[in-house]
Amino acid sequence: MSTARADRIGLLVLPGLAYLGLIYALPLFLLLLKSFRDATGALSVAEFVQIFGDPLQRSIIARTLRVAFLVTLLALVIAWPTAIVMRSARGGWLSLFLVAIILPMSLGVVVKAFAWSILFRSNGFINQSLMTMNLIDAPIRLLFTETALVIGAANVFLPFMVLPIYAVLQQQDPNLPDAAATLGAGPYQRFFKVIVPLAMPGVVAGCAFVFSMAVSMYVIPSLIIGERQQTVAMQIARSFLFLRNEQLGSSLSTILLLIAVSVVLGSSWLAARLGARQ
C-alpha cells in the first residue's frame, strides 16, 4: 500500500517532466538530429568533418576553450581568498560580503559588460590610471582583446565560484585546523593538508559552473571583444541569424553541448570521488 502511495506521489513529477521535455529536450533533440544530417537530409557526419577541417573554426573552438579555462582559473584565484575571509567574517561584515557578491548578479550581464567596456576603452579608466602613474606612455589596447574578455567574464561569473567554496568552507569544523596544529602541522600544512582538500567539492562545483557558463557565453564576448575574435556561441548565433547556415549552427551547438556535458559529468564524478572519502 505504501509503495502504491509512493507511486502516486511520484506522479507529481509529470508536469515538470512534460515541461522540460517540451521546452528543453525536444528542441535540443531536433537540433542534435539536424547536426547529423546533410543538406539532403541523409544521416552524415560531414558537417563535423568540415568544421574540424576548417582552420578558422578550429581556432574559434580553441579560443573558446582557452578563454573558458582562463576565466575559470582567474575566478578561482579571486574566489579563494574571498571565501576564506568570508568564513571568518561575522554578522554585519558577512552580510556586506554576501550582498556585495549577490547583488551584482541582479544587474543584467549587458549592463556589466558595458561597464567593463567603458573601463577598458583607450581613454577609459584603466588606461588613464596607468598613464597617470607613468607606467605607460600611450594607451594600450585593452578592449577587443582576449585579456579584457577573461577579466570581464571572470568578474561576471565570480559569484558562482565564491558561493560554493564559501558554502563548503563554512561547513568545515573549525576544530580541524586546530587539531592539525596540535599534531605539529604549521600554517602551510594546515592549509594544504586540511582546509584545501576539505574544500575540494566546493571548488569542483564552482569550476564546473563557471567553465560551463564561460564556454557558452555570448553576450559578454559580443560586447567586450566584438565580431573580430569570435567564440563558438557567437559563431552559432551568426550561422543561424546571418549566414542562414543551420547545418553549421546545429553542429557547433552539438560540439558545445558535448563539452558542457563532459564538464558536468566529469565534475560530478570528481565530486563523488572526493565526497566518498568524507
Added chain:
Amino acid sequence: MLDRHAPDPGAAPMAAPDAQYLDVVAIRKAFKGVTVMDGLDFRMARGELVSLLGPSGCGKTTLLRIIAGLMQADDGSVILAGRNIASLPPHKRNISVVFQNYALFPHLSVAENVAFGLRARGMSKADAVKPVREALALVRMQDFAERSITALSGGQQQRIAVARALVVRPHLLLLDEPFSALDRKLRETMQVELKSLLRDRGITGIFVTHDQDEAMGVSDRIAVMNAGRIEQFADPSTLYATPATPFVMDFVGLSTRLSGRVAAQEGALVAVDTDLGRLRAPGTLAPGTPVLIGVRPELIRLDGGADMNRVDLVLEDVAILGSKTMLQGRPGAEDRLLCELAGIRNCKARGDAVSFHWAVEDTLLYDLSAGATP
C-alpha cells in the same frame, strides 16, 4: 615580565622538578572586555592524570586552549618542563589534544588520521606504518586501519582520536570532555580503558569534565573550577572529605547545607545557631559571623550520643537509590538536610519525624561574611 625565550621546537623536555612539570601562572583572559579568567594558577607533576572539573562555561576549554597554544592568554605564562612556552605556536609545543567532538579528518582514512602527526613532523609514509599500527593496536582498532572515519561509531572515533594524539609521543595530553558524546555504559568502559592506557605509558594528562564521577574515576587529582578560578586542587578523597569552599562541597557530591550565625567560640569548636538549633563545628570564628554548615550524607545517622550534633526534622522525601536510601528534609528555602542510609529497608517514609545525628568533627564550616576567602 613574560619570559619570551622560545625553546627549540621538538626537543625533548629538560628534566624539571617533578612537582612542576606543567606550571600555568597568573593567566588572565577576557573576551571582548568580559573577563573569564583573572590570575589563574595551575601546577601539575610529570606522569600525573589531573581532571579539570567545573560547570559548563567556567573556562575549562579556554584554559585547555591556552595551554595547547590554540588561544593566547592576555597575560601570564605557561611553563612546560622548565620553559615558558606561552609564545610558542601550537604546532611547536608537542601538546596533543583530544577534542570534544574528536575533530578527526573526514577526508582521511583511520590510518591516515593516526599518521597525520608523524607525517606533519616530516616522517616518511613508510616509516609511519609501524608506529601507526602500534598506536591502533593500543586502542584495539588495528582491524579498522583502512576504514573511513564516517563509518565508525562514537566510541571507535574516540579511540582513533586517542591513538592519533598518542602516536606523536606528546609532552602533555589534553582531553576536552572526551566521554561526553558517548552513552553511559560505553563511557564507563572507556574511562577505565583510557585511564589504564595513560597510566601504563606514563602520560601526563589533563581531563576536562563537568561530571564529578568521571573526574573521581579517572584522575589522581582534581582541580575544581568555578567562574574562571580554581577553587580547590586536591586528590578525590580530600576533595570529598574536606571541600575548601561551599561551591566545591556542592559540586562534588551531595551534602547537607544549613546557614547560621556564630554564637560563641568554645575552645577549638565554634557554636553556631541555626533555625534548627545550636550546632558545633571545628574552627575559629568571631561571634556574629554568618556561616554555612555542611555534612556529607553518609556521615549522618538516625541515632547517636549527646556529644554529637543533632537536628530534629520531618522527612520531605525518601528516595531509594539502588543499594542505598536518601532521606531528605527541607527546613528552609536554602537549607537542606540529607542522610544516606545503607540498604533500602529503612521503614522511613515522607512525613516521618526523625533526628539526624553526626559527629562534631565531621561538620564542615564555611565563613560566608563578605571579604572572607571563598
